[in-house]
Amino acid sequence: MxxxxxxxxxxxxxxxxxxxxxxxxxxxxxxxxxxxxxxxxxxxxxxxxxxxxxxxxxxxxxxxxxxxxxxxxxxxxxxxxxxxxxxxxxxxxxxxxxxxxxxxxxxxxxxxxxxxxxxxxxxxxxxxxxxxxxxxxxxxxxxxxxxxxxxxxxxxxxxxxxxxxxxxxxxxxxxxxxxxxxxxxxxxxxxxxxxxxxxxxxxxxxxxxxxxxxxxxxxxxxxIISGPTDDKSDLYRSVDLIVKQLAPEDYEKDEKQKSIILTEDGTERIERLLETAGLLQGANLYDFENTQVVHHVNQSLRANMMFKVDTDYIVKDDKVVIIDEFTGRMMDGRRWSDGLHQAVEAKEGVQIEPENQTLASITFxxxxxxxxxxxxxxxxxxxxxxxxxxxxxxxxxxIPTNVEVRRIDEEDEFYKTMQDKFIAIAKAIRVHAEKGQPVLVGTVSIEKSELLGEYLTQEGVPHKVLNARYHEMEAYIVAQAGRAGAVTIATNMAGRGTDIKLGGNLEFRVEEELAEMPEGPERDAAIAKIREEIEVEKQAVLAAGGLFVLGTERHESRRIDNQLRGRSGRQGDPGLSRFYLSLDDDLLRIFGPDTMFAKMMRSNIGDGEAIGSKWLSKAIETAQKKVEARNYDIRKQVVEYDNVMNDQRKVIYEQRSDIMDADTVGDVVIDMRAETVNAIVAEAIPLNSYHEQWNVEGLKERAQAVLGIDVPVDQWIAEQDGLEPEDIETRIREAADKLIDDKSAGLAPETWSQVEKSILLQNLDHHWKEHLAMLDALRQVVHLRAYAQKTPINEYKQEAFAMFERMLSAIREDVTSTFARAQFQMAPPPGLPELPDFLTHHFDPLTGEDDSDDWDAATFGTLPQQMPPFQIPQPTGEAIGEDPADWEGKVSRNATCPCGSGRKYKHCHGALVA
Known part of the structure; x- marks a missing residue:
């Protein structure tokens, strides 16, 4: 109070x-x-x-x-x-x-x-x-x-x-x-x-x-940055055929979480089907040997039962193209992760492209x-x-507005069925459009946009549809949505960032109508005429009440609804907004108040009737808050898990930077070798153990396998009574150091330094990539530990830390082993390792949606065969100069050499020389 x-x-x-x-x-x-x-x-x-x-x-x-x-x-x-x-x-x-x-x-x-x-x-x-x-x-x-x-x-x-x-x-x-x-x-x-x-x-x-x-x-x-793995197209197709034979009682869907699981009967049924197809090892689907098959079955279930064509994706040019759930845009070439995209491709019968392995990852x-x-x-x-x-x-x-907002936000209108709702929407649009008021209609999917388009056609209302199928025209359609009587249907309000100006947009009209007209007095006069027409049309639109924003459905987030409303009433202009809802809407069906609400609505509303009340609007807002809270929990969980990886990422990236910046990394290599020797000796000779308990043969085998040297430990013990483990460790380390010193003696210091850097970085990256894959797998299963009354995130932290320690140990051993086993000879300094071909992904752990298809072949490598080719930009002579000495840093190492040889620059004038 x-x-x-x-x-x-x-x-x-x-x-x-x-x-x-x-x-x-x-x-x-x-x-x-x-x-x-x-x-x-x-x-x-x-x-x-x-x-x-x-x-x-x-x-x-x-x-x-x-x-x-x-x-x-x-x-x-x-x-x-x-x-x-x-x-x-x-x-x-x-x-x-x-x-x-x-x-x-x-x-x-x-x-x-x-x-x-x-x-x-x-x-x-x-x-x-x-x-x-x-x-x-x-x-x-x-x-x-x-x-x-x-x-x-x-x-x-x-x-x-x-x-x-x-x-x-x-x-x-x-x-x-x-x-x-x-x-x-x-x-x-x-x-x-x-x-x-x-x-x-x-x-x-x-x-x-x-x-x-x-x-x-x-x-x-x-x-996520990832690289391609083995092709498993046949397995995806086989599993897809099996999953399509399942009945609704074989699985349970959770539309809130967008997940699906097999029932007991469904598990038995799919085991028999997999067995018949020769895809099951043993008799139990959940045996360790069937881990990969289980993964494919789960993704195929999601693809077939949870993901809908023309809502979550469309099929265009024999490819599955994702639809962005927030903007409704078509995300050409972008892919769901973890095998989901391949499962959808199998479902639709189009060409299946290989999965990818994570190489690097970070959250926003x-x-x-x-x-x-x-x-x-x-x-x-x-x-x-x-x-x-x-x-x-x-x-x-x-921040307060510059001019007071004059837009009127009306109460929501509720209808019993979606058909009643769309009939009412089409009639309302016709009424407003006929009096010259522009109408912006917000829908939640392409399917709904096109369905509404059909109703408007029946009403005889001219309209434009702005969704993923026509995203090339996005900015233009949005910019002109404020013209008198214009009706624009937009999926999830695509085109954010482009102003809707009442009466029309001068720049876009000039670009469209005067594109061929040369500069001069005649063009200036034409522009002045268009400006006058826009001003006259603007006054007519203002008189009609400004832009009418009509929402065909409430979004799961109040912000998206507010974004749609916010397109109307800019800078003190008049405006109107109203949402039309039905009991068939996804938000009400999945998250709305339960049976009492639905029964009361169905029993009290006649066909074609509409009701509106603050109580109902409050119920919708409550449903939206529930979804927002759930989404926040998802994002918070993403952060909690990534925080664990983030600490490890910082260590690895700082280590890489230190290696690149150092003049020489010999001390790092020597320390790694010393720690590896220490680990090998400690493994064979436990602390405070007797000579009889020492695993001398095991020590000799490990020294030969990792360090590339024969160590006569039994001879040392015979020659010196009371030999301590520290003495053995010192002798092995000295022998390992001598082996490497002999190898490096035949190479120039700068060449050897380059070799050390190259081997260190390659080993670091290889093990980090493997570590990321293991963390991904750990995260998929760690939630099951909740059944044992354990907190999944705490379990993840402990396991991830232990895995990281093992990775560092493996890096030290592999670097030491590489130097010990490799043969070096006098040659030009080795080039630094080439980066692999890779894809960039930005996927959603809840829906699997991806909104990033940035192929990096232009900078880092060649494109896999399955992707559409594109030209690597070739710099011109004016941009880089004629002297090859000036080309370094200006020409992509994977681009064709500007000299005209036809070879890649890195194999021609860009080759590293001594």
Whole structure:
């Protein structure tokens, strides 16, 4: 009660915090007249002055008002846009490492320029992270005009960029790119074999655009780099044929968890079917020998019973193409992990492509927590404020709108069946469209989009469908969704980042209608005419009530619904939003209140009737909160498990960096050899044991197998009475050291150093890859220990630590053994090991969805035969010069050599020479 009274009189803590920033905004505004009086050159020189002041000891906070005022004045001159005061508040919030929640249309892209410019003055680089490549390119070019005017460099990271361009982009003052690209570059850099080929520099500051989408929605999905394994296509097809013979009573589905398990009868039935097909070892499906078959059966069950065509994926050009559950976009070439994609391919009868093995992995949580300062912006973050603070230690600050919101959010309408709902939706759309009001319709799947399209066709309503099948037109369709009478159906509100302007978008109309018209007075007149038409149309749309946003279903997250609503009512425009629901909707069916709710609805609503009440809307919100809590638990669990791996990842990556940076790694190799000798002796001669208990023969065999030397331990014992284990260890170590010294004596010191680095890195990477596979397998089974009253995450930590210790021991032994067994001869220094061909994945542990198909053959290798070929970019003579000595670092090592020989650069002019 008292809290409510205090909030009424003093405002919420958010309101008070925003109000406190007003004094800084006043200082910024007071500087505006003096900056307006400067010439362009004087304004551009501000950057140099600011950097000098920072070098002299001032802080970023000291120069914030002047820097922000400089950016605002530069924006007015270059972009024709002046930052509002609320945008200045948003900029301060971003600079302080917090999340600025600003409604759609409030100009978040422009807000980011303030904090980006200020932090870039420090010279450590600023990363601006967006949700897709289109926005990264658009914002880098659009806002880059302002940065270049102020004397700063801008780079953009997109897939398949050559290494030298990628490195240059990262060394710019400001770097734009997608979350996937930044994360994968971090993993790729830690797979490189020399420091010079790494692209990123140490992290300093990042601004995450659409921060809820990247740090919440996509944070269930680790980033994974993997390489191909053996082809098991026949096994997938055989298992698929067997699974299709199962009846519904043979399995139990859990749609909440998107999982499926066999019943007892189903297990017996599938055992007999597998036995008949010759795929079962023994009589029990769950015998150790059948582990692989069980895995294939489980994935085939999920593919056949849980994943639906035109909802989770589509079949296009004889390929299974995933549909992004958040945006509805078609994710060409991207694949589910863990054999699920192959199971779906078998189900659909298309070509099955081999599985992949994990080579490197990281979650977004652990990637973004490496930034010393992290901030973000979005239109919808308040509902996830607790998670942002728990995981990322970031506060959410709601920034007031520049103009009061005039959109009307109406109560939801409920119908008994989906058919009744769609009939009502089609009629409502026709009514609003006929009076000239644009309508934006949000659906949750392609299937629903096309079904609604059929209803609209029956009603005679012209419309455009924006979903995965037509994503090429995405930006254009969204931009023109505000035209009078326009009806646009969007799957999960694809096209975020593109403004819906009432009356239409000038830039897109000019591009479409005047593409062939040359520059000149005639084109200028045509543009002026289009501008007039848009203004007239805008007034008509405003009179009709602005944009009408219609949701055909509630999403499992309130944020996605709010994103859809937020497309209407930008910058004080009028608007309307309403959601239509039915008892057949997935959210109500799976997560809604149970039988009483459903029975009451079915018995009290007639066919075609609609009801709406705050009580029902509250019930929906409760269901959404349940789903949000479940998804948070999933993301939290992903973080808990990855935290274990993260500590180990840091050790391995730091070890790799130390090896690459060291002039010589001889001491590391000697230490590894000494520890290996110690382990071999300790194994054969237990602590405080008698001579009779020593395993002398075993010691000799191990020394020969690992160290490549014959050690006459029995002779030593006979010659010296009271020989201690320490003496034996010393003698074996000296013999092993002499063997390696003799081998290295015939090679130049720099050659031997290169050999040592190469062997160390190859062994480190091989064992880390195997360790990742074992951790994946451990995580799949550790949850079963809950049945023994044990906490799975604690069991995982203990097992993972023990496995890591064993891996380090195996690395030491393998490195020692490699040096002992290998033969070395005088030759040019060996090239550093080549990276394998690999795929990048960003998959969801809950649904298996993947949204990353960045083939890296352009930089690291050739493409497997099953993937569609593409051309490795060939640099031109102008870009790299004519002298082969200048080509190093500019030409991809796997690209064709520019000399015209037809060979790869690494085998021609790029070959390493002594």
């Amino acid at each position: 008292f809290g409510g009274l205090a909030k009424t009189f003093f405002g919420s803590s958010n309101d008070r915090y925003v109000k406190s920033l007003g004094s800084i905004v006043q200082k910024i505004n007071a500087l505006e007249p003096s900056l307006q009086a400067m010439s362009d050159d004087e304004l551009a020189q501000q950057t140099t002055r600011f950097r000098d002041r920072l070098a002299a000891g001032e802080t970023l906070d000291d120069i914030l008002p002047e820097a922000f005022a400089t950016v605002r004045e530069g924006s007015v001159r270059i972009l024709g846009m002046r930052h509002f005061d609320v945008q200045m508040i948003g900029g301060i919030v971003l600079h302080r490492g917090e999340i600025a929640e600003m409604r759609t249309g409030e100009g978040k892209t422009l807000v980011a320029t303030l904090a980006t410019y200020l932090n870039a003055l420090a010279g450590k680089g600023v990363h601006v992270i967006t949700v897709n490549d289109y926005l990264a390119r658009r914002d880098a070019e659009w806002m880059g005009q302002l940065y270049r005017f102020l004397g700063m460099t801008t780079g953009v990271i997109v897939p398949n960029l050559p290494d030298h361009e990628r490195r240059a982009a990262y060394h710019s003052d400001i770097t734009y790119g997608t979350n996937n690209e930044f994360g994968f570059d971090y993993l790729r850099d830690n797979m490189k074999y020399d420091r010079a080929s790494m692209t990123q520099r140490p992290f300093a500051y990042a601004i995450v655009d659409e921060v809820d989408s990247i740090l919440i929605d996509e944070a269930r999905t680790p980033l 949580q652990n990637y973004f927590r490496m930034y010393p300062k992290l901030s973000g912006m979005t239109g919808t973050a308040a509902t996830e404020a607790a998670e942002f603070h728990d995981i990322y230690k970031m506060n959410v600050v709601s």
